[in-house]
Amino acid sequence: DTAVSQTPKYLVTQMGNDKSIKCEQNLGHDTMYWYKQDSKKFLKIMFSYNNKELIINETVPNRFSPKSPDKAHLNLHINSLELGDSAVYFCASSQDFSAGYNEQFFGPGTRLTVL
Amino acid sequence: AQSVTQPDIHITVSEGASLELRCNYSYGATPYLFWYVQSPGQGLQLLLKYFSGDTLVQGIKGFEAEFKRSQSSFNLRKPSVHWSDAAEYFCAVARAQGGATNKLIFGTGTLLAVQP
Numbered sequence A: 001d002t003a004v005s006q007t008p009k010y011l012v013t014q015m016g017n018d019k020s021i022k023c024e025q026n027l028g029h030d031t032m033y034w035y036k037q038d039s040k041k042f043l044k045i046m047f048s049y050n051n052k053e054l055i056i057n058e059t060v061p062n063r064f065s066p067k068s069p070d071k072a073h074l075n076l077h078i079n080s081l082e083l084g085d086s087a088v089y090f091c092a093s094s095q096d097f098s099a100g101y102n103e104q105f106f107g108p109g110t111r112l113t114v115l
Numbered sequence B: 001a002q003s004v005t006q007p008d009i010h011i012t013v014s015e016g017a018s019l020e021l022r023c024n025y026s027y028g029a030t031p032y033l034f035w036y037v038q039s040p041g042q043g044l045q046l047l048l049k050y051f052s053g054d055t056l057v058q059g060i061k062g063f064e065a066e067f068k069r070s071q072s073s074f075n076l077r078k079p080s081v082h083w084s085d086a087a088e089y090f091c092a093v094a095r096a097q098g099g100a101t102n103k104l105i106f107g108t109g110t111l112l113a114v115q116p
Helices: none
Strands: A004-007 A010-013 A019-025 A032-037 A043-050 A053-057 A064-068 A075-078 A085-093 A111-115 B004-007 B009-015 B019-021 B024-026 B030-039 B044-051 B057-058 B063-069 B072-079 B087-097 B100-106 B110-115
Touching: A004 A010, A004 A085, A010 A019, A019 A032, A019 A085, A032 A075, A043 A064, A043 A075, A043 B100, A053 A064, A075 A085, B004 B087, B004 B100, B009 B019, B019 B110, B024 B072, B030 B063, B030 B072, B044 B057, B044 B063, B044 B072, B072 B087
Parallel strands: A010 A111, B009 B110
Antiparallel strands: A004 A019, A019 A075, A032 A043, A032 A085, A043 A053, A064 A075, A085 A111, B004 B024, B019 B072, B030 B044, B030 B087, B057 B063, B063 B072, B087 B100, B087 B110
């Protein structure tokens, strides 16, 4: 069983389109995250939700809107896609956010290419 | 601001040789430190972590890391590298932001190549 899954694995789209990436975890964790990995492999956190509540919101364009329908799911919707949005997006989860030493479990990533 | 530096962008070692990947952090308090590995086309997998206690921590796949507060370092080591260890390695520190202490700050990664 996959612990953290993401769909789709690859996403190719035109500039200006709107797209969504879905993430699900079956670990029973309370906290989920979205990270962006750029072309130089640099990883940066974008958002974090704890039990459906937004707790981390980095300096991300408001074209990016996360949604957590329940604590097992965290989706990422991107409006008006731009070339610079091309990256690999990773979802992750952890038991909770209060203990900094909790391991974060990562999904396989979604490679987004904006043409 | 908290940060993580991995000075080596790319390292090549021979199979069977020892390995040390460097990581330096900047953090005002006792940090939570992690090493993750990313195989090509895959997500990240935790190798090991440090948050308190013994400064030499053991991880999976034969890796270990030593926390040295005086040097602000958390270097990853393996005594004998296998070809399957070829991957990107990321050092990370967890920092507190408001009530959320589980925000990971990643280094820029070290790409490990293993030659026969």
